[in-house]
Amino acid sequence: MKTYRVKGYETVMYYVDIRAENKADAYTKAMDVHVDDWQQQDTYGLWDNGGFKIKKKDIQQIESNVVEFKPKEPWAVGYKKWKEESND
Numbered sequence: 001m002k003t004y005r006v007k008g009y010e011t012v013m014y015y016v017d018i019r020a021e022n023k024a025d026a027y028t029k030a031m032d033v034h035v036d037d038w039q040q041q042d043t044y045g046l047w048d049n050g051g052f053k054i055k056k057k058d059i060q061q062i063e064s065n066v067v068e069f070k071p072k073e074p075w076a077v078g079y080k081k082w083k084e085e086s087n088d
Contacts, residue, residue: 001019001021002019002020002021002022002061003017003019003020003061003062003063004017004018004019004020004023004026004059004060004061004062005017005018005059005060005062006018006026006027006030006054006058006059007041007054007055007058007059008030008038008052008053008054009053009054009055010052012040012041013040013041014038014039014040014041015038015039015041016030016033016038016039017062018030018033023056023059023061024056026059027054027056027059030054030059031054
């Protein structure tokens with residue numbers, strides 16, 4: 001999955017970062033994001049075009065610093081090994 005920044009406009013500009021397969025998927029997921037989760041950007045212009053709009057051209061793929069950690073083994077196995085080593 002990739003990370004996309006989706007921008008939406010009402011009277012000010014907002015954005016939200018979404019993990020999605022592609023721009024169309026990011027657009028669809030952005031429509032389900034709760035209003036409180038959108039981040040307000042600096043206002044350099046005002047838009048009042050009759051409601052909240054998301055333009056597909058404003059969806060950008062961004063580099064994310066989120067690291068997905070997948071352990072090699074379940075934690076219980078690692079704990080059992082640690083316990084055995086510490087009892088020696």
